[in-house]
Amino acid sequence: MHNMKSDPYYLFHFFSKLYKMVFLMEVDELGYRYVEVTEEAKTLSSLPDDWKNKYIQDMYEPWIANPLIGQYDFAVSTKEPVFFSDKMNKPSNVSEFAASVLLPIEDLQEQVRYILCLTNDLTDDTASKLLSAIENIDSLTGLPNLIKVKSTLTEMQERDPALQVAILYLNIDRFKFINELLGIEETNMLFKKLARAVSSILPMGSIMGRIDGDEFIITLVGESANKAMEVATGVLDEISTFSYLVNGIPISVTGCIGISHHADELHALIASACTAMVDAKRKGRNNISVYTPNGQLQNHVDEVMIETELARALQNNELNVFYQPKLNPVSGKINFEALVRWYNPKLGVVPPLKFVQLAEKSSLILELTKAVTKKVCQDFEMYPEIFSNTRTAINLSAVIFEPEMIDEAVLDILKQYSISPEAIEIEITESMLMTDPAGGMETIHYLQESGFTVVIDDFGVSYSSLNYLKMFALDGIKIDRSFIKQITETEGKKDIDIVHFIIQLAKKLNMKVTAEGVETKQQFDLLTGLGCNEIQGYFLSKPVPAEQLEDMLNTVHKSISLKRTPDEWVASLQAAVTIDTAEKERLHALYDLNILDTPSEETFERITRTVRDAFHVPITFISFIDDERQWFKSCIGLPEPVMAAREVPRDQTICDKVIRSGEPLIIDDMFYSEDPSIQILAKEAGLHFYAGIPIKQDGQVIGTFCIADFHPRRLSDEQIARLHDYTAWIDTELKLRIKTVAN
Numbered sequence: 001m002h003n004m005k006s007d008p009y010y011l012f013h014f015f016s017k018l019y020k021m022v023f024l025m026e027v028d029e030l031g032y033r034y035v036e037v038t039e040e041a042k043t044l045s046s047l048p049d050d051w052k053n054k055y056i057q058d059m060y061e062p063w064i065a066n067p068l069i070g071q072y073d074f075a076v077s078t079k080e081p082v083f084f085s086d087k088m089n090k091p092s093n094v095s096e097f098a099a100s101v102l103l104p105i106e107d108l109q110e111q112v113r114y115i116l117c118l119t120n121d122l123t124d125d126t127a128s129k130l131l132s133a134i135e136n137i138d139s140l141t142g143l144p145n146l147i148k149v150k151s152t153l154t155e156m157q158e159r160d161p162a163l164q165v166a167i168l169y170l171n172i173d174r175f176k177f178i179n180e181l182l183g184i185e186e187t188n189m190l191f192k193k194l195a196r197a198v199s200s201i202l203p204m205g206s207i208m209g210r211i212d213g214d215e216f217i218i219t220l221v222g223e224s225a226n227k228a229m230e231v232a233t234g235v236l237d238e239i240s241t242f243s244y245l246v247n248g249i250p251i252s253v254t255g256c257i258g259i260s261h262h263a264d265e266l267h268a269l270i271a272s273a274c275t276a277m278v279d280a281k282r283k284g285r286n287n288i289s290v291y292t293p294n295g296q297l298q299n300h301v302d303e304v305m306i307e308t309e310l311a312r313a314l315q316n317n318e319l320n321v322f323y324q325p326k327l328n329p330v331s332g333k334i335n336f337e338a339l340v341r342w343y344n345p346k347l348g349v350v351p352p353l354k355f356v357q358l359a360e361k362s363s364l365i366l367e368l369t370k371a372v373t374k375k376v377c378q379d380f381e382m383y384p385e386i387f388s389n390t391r392t393a394i395n396l397s398a399v400i401f402e403p404e405m406i407d408e409a410v411l412d413i414l415k416q417y418s419i420s421p422e423a424i425e426i427e428i429t430e431s432m433l434m435t436d437p438a439g440g441m442e443t444i445h446y447l448q449e450s451g452f453t454v455v456i457d458d459f460g461v462s463y464s465s466l467n468y469l470k471m472f473a474l475d476g477i478k479i480d481r482s483f484i485k486q487i488t489e490t491e492g493k494k495d496i497d498i499v500h501f502i503i504q505l506a507k508k509l510n511m512k513v514t515a516e517g518v519e520t521k522q523q524f525d526l527l528t529g530l531g532c533n534e535i536q537g538y539f540l541s542k543p544v545p546a547e548q549l550e551d552m553l554n555t556v557h558k559s560i561s562l563k564r565t566p567d568e569w570v571a572s573l574q575a576a577v578t579i580d581t582a583e584k585e586r587l588h589a590l591y592d593l594n595i596l597d598t599p600s601e602e603t604f605e606r607i608t609r610t611v612r613d614a615f616h617v618p619i620t621f622i623s624f625i626d627d628e629r630q631w632f633k634s635c636i637g638l639p640e641p642v643m644a645a646r647e648v649p650r651d652q653t654i655c656d657k658v659i660r661s662g663e664p665l666i667i668d669d670m671f672y673s674e675d676p677s678i679q680i681l682a683k684e685a686g687l688h689f690y691a692g693i694p695i696k697q698d699g700q701v702i703g704t705f706c707i708a709d710f711h712p713r714r715l716s717d718e719q720i721a722r723l724h725d726y727t728a729w730i731d732t733e734l735k736l737r738i739k740t741v742a743n
Contacts, residue, residue, distance in 0.1 A: 008105045008114040012036045021045070021119035025072070027112055031055045032072050041119070075102040076112045138210040140188055141195040146270075149209040149217055153266055156221070166228040166261035168218035169273035170198075170235065173254045173285045175214030182244055194242050194253065201238055203231065217270065225261055225290070232257045232288045240286070251498075256280035260291040284482065307358050309344050314367045318342065321375040322543035323392070325556055326514055326536040329528040330628055330649075334553065335425070337393040337536065338376050339543045340368070356397075365399045369409040376424075377417035379546040386549050393425040395457065398432040402439075403446045411450060421451030425475075429457055433472060444472055455514070459502065476533075477506050481517025484537075487526060500530050504644035507531065510599060531645050583627070586659075589700035590624060593737060596631055603733050604634040611726050612636050615719065617707045619687075622695070622730060624703035625650055625659050633703075639685075654681050655704040658692040662701045666691040666720065669712035688712045691720075693727040697734055705730055 012024040020040035025032040075082040082102040105114040207219040243250040258276025272291040280289035323336040359365040433440035455476035518537030612620040621635035630653045670682035689709035694701040705727045
């Protein structure tokens with residue numbers, strides 16, 4: 001054994017004192033040969049008496065031997081210990097399994113010559129000692145578990161009864177989502193690194209343990225309340241240095257911490273920290289909450305009083321509804337969100353977050369929703385000039401998210417006031433869908449069949465936003481205000497990319513995107529540039545009662561003018577006020593098709609593919625142009641943001657010249673065009689060649705059929721004629737479409 005790094009026979013005899021089942025296998029060109037085996041191993045593995053110098057494949061049938069040999073092969077190739085579990089090869093009525101570890105033993109040339117196999121059937125005496133030592137240690141992180149932390153603290157307090165202890169109760173946000181996204185193994189590795197990193201920044205003498213899954217406990221000994229808050233902040237900062245990828249975009253890990261340092265008993269101290277952690281999570285991700293001794297009892301008293309007063313308020317019609325505008329930054333159209341407000345003579349102004357949550361815990365939420373719907377209907381009747389041709393959003397609670405209760409809370413009341421559900425948008429939360437996805441899909445379908453549009457509120461704050469988005473046939477999403485706040489606070493491209501990704505994903509799924517919580521011009525301009533369909537927030541207006549809506553709308557319309565350049569404002573006025581008769585007729589012909597914002601159709605996709613192959617061009621598209629935008633029904637080769645949004649502003653496209661002239665436009669090299677505006681568009685897009693043929697309906701030019709190239713080219717007369725033929729094919733399909741719509 002002089003040429004071995006370790007004596008395999010010595011190791012065999014040493015571990016035989018600890019384990020009943022030990023195998024020493026020699027590695028050679030034929031496989032793995034038994035050289036030493038404990039008596040217990042021989043019996044439990046069903047080895048014959050002549051096992052010595054036999055190979056694994058000699059002992060067992062292939063279906064048993066091959067998987068075992070595979071584990072040994074892995075140990076040889078990696079030169080690292082290999083852990084695995086397998087069914088024990090002994091007669092038994094019930095399959096028994098054992099966990100084993102293979103320890104490769106190398107020679108001085110670093111070649112694996114022996115493998116020592118240890119199986120977990122420990123000798124009785126050793127097992128009791130070992131289990132006693134490790135039963136209170138978390139196997140993943142190596143941290144003590146809650147039982148060990150409590151016993152250690154108890155011993156410390158027994159030695160020093162005056163010892164001051166603070167507890168930090170840490171919960172990792174979105175644990176379920178991270179686990180689903182990364183898988184168990186990668187999540188375990190992430191948590192192992194995270195626990196090690198957090199441990200390294202704690203004050204000397206601290207104790208950190210793992211409670212379960214996504215929860216950890218940190219004990220600070222002899223530290224002040226201010227120090228506990230400082231440590232908690234540092235822990236969250238350290239956690240945020242870890243991230244995971246969602247569609248290639250890194251998302252920082254976050255957590256919530258509850259702090260407690262006022263309790264006579266250790267159990268109460270930990271329970272109080274847990275209560276504070278739950279309060280922190282209610283505030284949102286990445287929050288810290290400190291437990292106050294009398295706060296919990298006072299909260300219960302407050303809740304009883306609020307619930308009692310709320311029931312009285314619903315009977316006396318004390319609640320009011322305020323409206324916040326949602327502006328389409330391109331068209332200037334304004335919709336609304338209805339927000340319930342409550343002033344009580346005893347309680348003063350009660351925050352909606354407070355009384356709505358209490359209502360959801362009782363039967364009052366149904367009455368509250370009915371009261372809001374009724375008030376909205378009354379405001380519709382009182383101010384028809386404001387609410388006509390608009391849509392008003394009403395928030396729906398998860399408690400009443402089922403057809404029967406929706407009928408009672410909303411639909412029946414709308415019928416009483418002869419108001420169409422098409423005037424109402426229903427806002428729901430992600431958690432409502434994730435609790436019962438199948439039921440959620442049915443309820444959404446019921447709402448849409450009834451005439452409502454349905455959007456997800458606070459999109460992005462729950463566990464599985466992206467996973468569930470494709471599952472439901474939603475009409476739109478509202479990006480949570482936390483994302484909007486970050487795009488300008490951090491001034492980082494990462495946050496802008498996340499918002500842009502959400503917008504493009506929603507548009508690919510034909511969903512409207514609303515950004516809520518917009519408070520600055522910088523946010524407004526950025527979200528407008530990213531293609532957001534609606535903007536909502538204090539930058540435009542705070543929520544106001546119905547009687548103040550007219551003044552509010554005047555203010556908003558004036559503010560729109562300040563957000564546009566003079567040329568943009570003039571163009572907007574022309575489009576809205578002085579649009580000529582010919583343009584009105586053109587738009588009428590376009591709208592009769594009902595083709596804008598419709599999903600892709602194979603008929604048109606086939607045409608663009610055929611033309612691309614026939615002309616060998618990288619870019620081909622069929623587009624329709626209304627008063628503000630060029631919308632692509634089918635496109636190949638356009639930049640990814642355009643492909644995702646399927647639209648560009650009308651004043652930023654060369655196709656507008658085809659619409660205005662009504663004639664084909666073919667340019668061999670746009671870089672040398674006599675029109676400066678075409679040169680600018682060419683340089684921005686990097687295009688040289690352009691050919692656009694007008695698409696007509698009832699004599700009106702409603703769109704273009706185009707091919708383009710990054711290199712100059714010249715079409716022959718025959719090719720131009722063929723391009724017209726393909727356009728005629730589109731015209732035919734559109735005529736068939738009109739007949740279908742008419743039928």
